[in-house]
Amino acid sequence: MMKLGFDKWVVVLTVTTAALLQTIDSSIVNVTLNQMMGNLGASLGDISWVVTGYAAASAVMITMSGWLSAKLGRRNYFAASIILFTIASVFCGTSTNVWELVFFRVVQGIGGGGLLTTAQSILIQTFPKEDLGIANAIFGMGVIIGPSIGPTLGGYITDNLSWNWVFYINIPFGILATVLTYMFIKEPEEKMTAGKMDWLALVLLTMGIGGLQIILEKGQEKDWFDSGFIVGMSIAAAVGLIGFIWRELAVKLPILDLSLLRRRRFAVGTLFNFILGFGLFASVFIIPVFCQTILGFTASQTGLLLMPGSIMTGMMMPVVGGLLRKNYISPVWYAAIGFLLFFGFSYDLSAISLSAGPDYFFWPLIIRGIGMGMIFIPLTTITLSDLKSVEIPQGSALTNMVRQLGGTFGTAIMTTYISTRSVLHLSRLSDNVSIYNPFSADRIRQYTGLFLSKGDALMTATRKAYGLMQGGVMKQAMVMTYADSFLIIGGFFLICVPLLLLFTGKKIEAPAHVDIAME
Known part of the structure; x- marks a missing residue:
């Protein structure tokens, strides 16, 4: 020892x-x-x-x-x-x-x-x-x-x-x-x-792991299975991983x-x-x-x-x-x-x-x-x-x-x-942003008054108020x-x-x- x-x-x-x-x-x-x-x-x-x-x-x-x-x-x-x-x-x-x-x-x-x-x-x-x-x-x-x-x-x-x-x-x-x-x-x-190097296993491993990695990294950006690229990578990953497992269990x-x-x-x-x-x-x-x-x-x-x-x-x-x-x-x-x-x-x-x-x-x-x-x-x-x-x-x-x-x-x-x-959260919170909701209506009036005090026209001030309100709702969501x-x-x-x-x-x-x- x-x-x-x-x-x-x-x-x-x-x-x-x-x-x-x-x-x-x-x-x-x-x-x-x-x-x-x-x-x-x-x-x-x-x-x-x-x-x-x-x-x-x-x-x-x-x-x-x-x-x-x-x-x-x-x-x-x-x-x-x-x-x-x-x-x-x-x-x-x-x-x-x-x-x-x-x-x-x-x-x-x-x-x-x-x-x-x-x-x-x-x-x-x-x-x-x-x-x-x-x-x-x-x-x-x-x-x-x-x-x-x-x-x-x-x-x-x-x-x-x-x-x-x-x-x-x-x-x-x-x-x-x-x-x-x-x-x-x-x-x-x-x-x-x-x-010896099992080249078939190496190719299958690269297909499986590489394809899976690309799917996980790029899937959200490519809108997942609505993308032909992601579908192709999924097929390659499945074939590669299943084939690799079979190959590794079969060889000495x-x-x-x-x-x-x-x-x-x-x-x-x-x-x-x-x-x-x-x-x-x-x-x-x-x-x-x-x-x-x-x-x-x-x-x-x-x-x-x-x-x-x-x-x-x-x-x-x-x-x-x-x-x-x-x-x-x-x-x-x-x-x-x-x-x-x-x-x-x-x-x-x-x-x-x-x-x-x-x-x-x-x-x-x-x-x-x-x-x-x-x-x-x-x-x-x-x-x-x-x-x-x-x-x-x-x-x-x-x-x-x-x-x-x-x-x-x-x-x-x-x-x-x-x-x-x-x-989902944005949709639920946005439903409450309206003139019929006392809290949101009061907040919109406050924001509108703020923009009016800075010289904006009523229509512009109202639009900015709604935009500011929507931005806050998005952050909360x-x-x-x-x-x-x-x-x-x-x-x-x-x-x-x-x-x-x-x-x-x-x-x-x-x-x-x-x-x-x-x-």
């Missing part, structure tokens, strides 16, 4: 840095899209492929990372992913047109997709089980905090530098992570087996070992990783949009708003890791408390109003941060607890891919819900819509708590690992 030393914590630093590169880049560009559109002369539809291309490529590579780790060697594949990600970041920053940027974002996604899963398997196979909770806690900070600080960092860079620096900032961290990888990360003693050495799902705990844990991704990304998406579009916060203000909750998550990670090491209670109970806290956060924000200021969000986001900190590490421990050491890269690849898909589903579903629900959205996300977590009982059975222990001599 290797002693706890400096080299091990350098491994943690290395893999966490790599994980942060991937998770931050999944959200950092969102607040820079407007500046990119102006500088590159692109439309909103064109520039959205900057996000979609990265997400689709990353999802495919997450799925393949277990096979590639076995084929190339874990350290070699991890280092190659960092190098490719860093080089692609350089070319993204120097792009002169939108399609050049989209191409290099796809390349960046290919590199980024290999980082997260490989990083997690390195930790699990490096640390003895009594130290694994702390190691996963530090790594989890990168996974959970990354999507939260991405918009903050992106907003600050955009306001003070330019959109190009959103990509250039990756360069020093990528170089550092590459050097540390070759210096401190070792290959496991127990080698994984990989067969698959790219992604779906037979792991026959183990109950791993299958249930994979489901909960989807739920975690749904809640994490959906809430990170909703809060910035609501604060900036409805409450008028700047990008920097919104980022600072999210920071305390992210810090709380980071503080909770080592605490939960230490408690798991003491083995006081089952990890299932920590996860249950985390799910309930997340519901509490969502329920609190479901009472949001137009008068809400930054202080209103502080405690709900602190509660969310504590909840996320209590979910991630126990869920990882439970999910991978029954896997053998050589199965962990494949298991990590599958759970990370499912978590990312959960995030994509959450964002897409909430986007669609907000669009449709706001129309959006507030009600976002309040409903928070409640739905929280309710989704609440109803999943009883499903944690599916984890019951034999005592849960940390995943099997390989002790590696670090000199």
